[in-house]
Amino acid sequence: MFSRIKRGATTPAIPQSTAASPAAILTDEPTILFDHVSKWYGDLVAVSDLSFSIGPGVTALLGPNGSGKTTSLKMISGLIGQSAGRIEVRGLPPRGNIETYRRFGLVNDVDNVYPYLTGWEFVWMNARLQRLPDPDAATRRAVDIVEMGPASDRRIGGYSKGMRQRIKLAAALVHDPDVILMDEPLNGTDPAQRAHMIELIREFGRQGKTVLVSSHVLVEVERFAENILVIVNGKLAAAGNYRTIRNRIDNRPLVISLRASNPRKLGAALLGSPAISSISVGKDDHITAETNDAATFYRIVPAVARQTDVRLLEIEAADESLESVFSYLVER
Amino acid sequence: MFTFLWSPLPVFMLTLRQFSGGRATRVVALISLIPVLMAAIYALVSNGTSTLPEEFFAEGVFRGLFVATLLPVAVMVLATGALGNEVEDQTLPYLSLKPIRRIRIVFEKFLASVVAATPLILGGMAIAYVVTFRGDAGDSDHLTYLWSALAASFAGILAYSAVFQLVSLLVARALLVGLTYSLVWESVLGRYLPGLKIISIRHYTESIFVGMLDKSNYPSLVQAGNQMSDPTAVGTSAIVIVVVAIVAMLISTWRLGRLNLE
Numbered sequence: 001m002f003s004r005i006k007r008g009a010t011t012p013a014i015p016q017s018t019a020a021s022p023a024a025i026l027t028d029e030p031t032i033l034f035d036h037v038s039k040w041y042g043d044l045v046a047v048s049d050l051s052f053s054i055g056p057g058v059t060a061l062l063g064p065n066g067s068g069k070t071t072s073l074k075m076i077s078g079l080i081g082q083s084a085g086r087i088e089v090r091g092l093p094p095r096g097n098i099e100t101y102r103r104f105g106l107v108n109d110v111d112n113v114y115p116y117l118t119g120w121e122f123v124w125m126n127a128r129l130q131r132l133p134d135p136d137a138a139t140r141r142a143v144d145i146v147e148m149g150p151a152s153d154r155r156i157g158g159y160s161k162g163m164r165q166r167i168k169l170a171a172a173l174v175h176d177p178d179v180i181l182m183d184e185p186l187n188g189t190d191p192a193q194r195a196h197m198i199e200l201i202r203e204f205g206r207q208g209k210t211v212l213v214s215s216h217v218l219v220e221v222e223r224f225a226e227n228i229l230v231i232v233n234g235k236l237a238a239a240g241n242y243r244t245i246r247n248r249i250d251n252r253p254l255v256i257s258l259r260a261s262n263p264r265k266l267g268a269a270l271l272g273s274p275a276i277s278s279i280s281v282g283k284d285d286h287i288t289a290e291t292n293d294a295a296t297f298y299r300i301v302p303a304v305a306r307q308t309d310v311r312l313l314e315i316e317a318a319d320e321s322l323e324s325v326f327s328y329l330v331e332r
Numbered sequence: 333m334f335t336f337l338w339s340p341l342p343v344f345m346l347t348l349r350q351f352s353g354g355r356a357t358r359v360v361a362l363i364s365l366i367p368v369l370m371a372a373i374y375a376l377v378s379n380g381t382s383t384l385p386e387e388f389f390a391e392g393v394f395r396g397l398f399v400a401t402l403l404p405v406a407v408m409v410l411a412t413g414a415l416g417n418e419v420e421d422q423t424l425p426y427l428s429l430k431p432i433r434r435i436r437i438v439f440e441k442f443l444a445s446v447v448a449a450t451p452l453i454l455g456g457m458a459i460a461y462v463v464t465f466r467g468d469a470g471d472s473d474h475l476t477y478l479w480s481a482l483a484a485s486f487a488g489i490l491a492y493s494a495v496f497q498l499v500s501l502l503v504a505r506a507l508l509v510g511l512t513y514s515l516v517w518e519s520v521l522g523r524y525l526p527g528l529k530i531i532s533i534r535h536y537t538e539s540i541f542v543g544m545l546d547k548s549n550y551p552s553l554v555q556a557g558n559q560m561s562d563p564t565a566v567g568t569s570a571i572v573i574v575v576v577a578i579v580a581m582l583i584s585t586w587r588l589g590r591l592n593l594e
Contacts, residue, residue: 079425079593096589101431110422116349122426128342129430135339171426 030088031055031179031210032076037085039071039234046071047234049085054212058205060225060242061214068234069214070109073183076212077106089179102130104179105172109187109214111164115157119148119167122156123174130175142170147196161188165197180204182213186220198224218249253277254294254317258287258301261311269308273300343427343437347414347444356409360449363406364456367393371463386477389464390545394457394481399537403453403485404514407492410449412507414441415584416500424593435585438497442581445493453489457481476545484541487573491533494580501587529562533576536569543569 030053039047047068061069074080075087078094078101087093094100114122123142127135143152146166151159156167165188172180182201186194201224204211215221221228222242230238230245238245260266263285270276270289275296279289291297298315305312338345351357374388383392415438418424427437461478462469469475499513500506518534529535543566564572 074593077425077429079429081590081592098431098433101429106425106429108422108425110425112421112423114346114350114423114426116352117346125338125342125346126426126430128339129427129432131431 029055031090032212033086033088034072034076035086035088037072037075037082037087039068039075039080040083045234047075047082050231050234050236051085052229052236052239054210054227054229056205056208056210057227058201058211058213058225060221060228061212061231062218062221062228063214063216063231063237065216067216067231069216069231070183071234072231073106073108073181073212073214077104077181079106102175103177104181105175105177107165107168107172107180107182107185109183111161111188113156113159113164113168115155118155119143119152119159119163119170122167123152123170126171127174132175135174138174138176139170142174143167145173145200146170162190162193165189166193169197169200178209180209180211182211184214184216186215186217201225253290253292254297256289256291256294256297257314257316258289258312259285259314260287260305261313262308263287265308266305266310266312269304269310270301273297273304275300341440341443343440344444344447346427347441348448350413350417351410351444351448354413356413357448357452359409360406360452363402363409364452366402367398367456367460368463370397371460375463375466385464385468386474389461389477389481390541393460393464394484394541395538398457398481399484399488399534399541400518401514403488403537404492404518404533405511406453407445407449407489408496408507408510408514411442411445411493411496412500412510414445414500415497415588416506419500419591419593422593424591428588428591428593434588435581438581438584438588442493442497442577445497446489449489449493450486454482454485457485480541480544483544484537487540487570488533488537491536491573491576491580494577494584495533498580498584498587501584501591530564533573536564536572539563539569540566540573 033053034050037047037050038045050068050072061072063069071080075082076089076094078096081095087095089100090103092100094104117125120139120143124135124139127138127142130138132138143149146169148163148166148170151163152167156164159167165185169182169185172182185197185201189197201211201213205224205226213221213225226242227240228238228242228245229236238248258266263281267279267281267287270279270287275291275293277290277292279287281287289297294317301315302312335345370393371389374383374385374392378385378388415424418427428434458478461481465471465474465477469478496506496510499509503509517528518532542563563569
């Protein structure tokens, strides 16, 4: 079961300081609940024993491509069924439960929208299918929110990718849902559209809606989500406050590769430095050093090279990729 | 056109918009012109042949080519696209993640296939009739051929629309499966294994056509020599067609609710 963590006074959605735990998190009143959920396709496991719960506010679902983010969002929205475990949205299983569809809006990552409809017709149709009493007014409001008014009478087939993202968002918002799921909503947007979309996401959070936004870009989520769930290879790698997890990432051991005119001399001189936890010289004369304090490491290496009269030829972080960051979180 | 229907039937109107001017509709229009082409050729060479217009229209055009191949293929092109394209293009969540019953989605999609197919297919058949009978087309006796062909065609459109819509929810390559069904099951197996005809839409479509002609006492059809054997009564055939359409839509509804939209 979940490890129960009380909601903090200043963080309404997800409590602080759960980044170190690979276990799930729980709010007092979860809007979305994942309880030991798995999804597999034959031998391929897309999501493995994933447990979390989130409440109102903006939460980012962060992970590299193929980590299970989209699969998780599709299971939450009921588009696909889970192979094992329990999913609830406001206390109800979403799969096949059409009443839950009144409460949430999904902006999926599929680029296809009916190209033969105008933006207005598409949003209006969504309003009508939500059985809204005044679909015209709801459509006008949603189109205005995403600032698509002037282009709404044009066919979607002529829209840019960013415009399609915005009209999809308008369609998902037309019934004013209190749960919003967004799969990579910033893909294909230009800087101005991106800034507007981020402000919208933050505004939804301020309004008390439960917003779950997937992204594979670490620095991107900082701009809209206070809380994040990190998923790697279908498993929960970390969960909690963005700043806490970011600090852990920044302080993780870094493997750095060096090339120098005399690698053994430089390696021996660096060996005693407190910023270096291990150092080795390979057969190809590359020095491989591991550090827990990258800033200090980058400062002392040139100084030591000067003192020992060794020419520093190259210095490169060997594991700066996003995947390595996520892998580090998984290992923790 | 039909804009007032957007409010009560949004899925129907969406699908009609999808069909309008689309490739599938153009293909169906072309298929519907094939009987017209046949009738035109017949009109050009009929002076040198002993085949009566009644026999040509009933056996050559309607039973020989139209019901056997053109009708199922034409309806299949539209019906497999109605929901199948939504699955393929991954746009189905725009409909399925709404608080409306699945059967309503299925029914409105079915209705759109029928409405899109009917004027094209029946229009082609009506033109083929006029070209075949030319100056005698207005005779009330000959008009029975037209009404019989139109009624039977409409029955076929109903059944094939529902069945092929279901196929598109069951398999990824619905067009291929539909073609195999039309050409192998309905045409070849039905011909050589007579027992299969009772589970063939073609049989009931033909039965409605032949049954309505028999009532009008046309000896030319009987004299054709290759007339339909053991047709089912018109009323029974109509009921079977309706039942097939309803059952196919119910299964489609069940399937839609369990579809994994990856």
